[in-house]
Amino acid sequence: MCTVNGKFHLITSLFTYFSGIPVFESTDLISRKQIGHGITRKKQGVFFSQGVSKGIFAPTIRYNNGTFYVICTNGFKRKNSANNWQFYRYITHSRFGRFSK
Known part of the structure; x- marks a missing residue:
């Protein structure tokens, strides 16, 4: 969660x-309104056919100098690999326009 101009921004x-x-x-951390998604394009990661306990975990959002940053992990099954985690940083320059990878 981060606070920008008196508003709280939360992601899940x-x-x-x-x-x-x-x-x-949110302005009070009690009521909230969904204003977008951090991932809007399928090419931003592996999301489908992952099964239980895979996918996007523990995202965090930060703000610095007019830019929102979302950082998260994506756990998925790779064939013939012991490394099943990718770490992503998504960046947006506008108020939750399209994030880049």
Whole structure:
């Protein structure tokens, strides 16, 4: 969670669901409104056919000098590999426009 101009911005895990990483805005941390998603394009990662305990985990959102940053992990099954995790950094320059990878 981060605070920008008196508003709280929160994000949550959605694991293998697409669109991913819902973004919420709140002024009081009691009521909130969904204002977008951190992942809006399928090419941003591996999301489908991952099964239980895979997908996007523990995203965090930060803000610095007009830019929102979302950092998360994507756990998935790779063939013939012991490394089943990717780390992503998604960046947006506008108020939750399209994030880049």
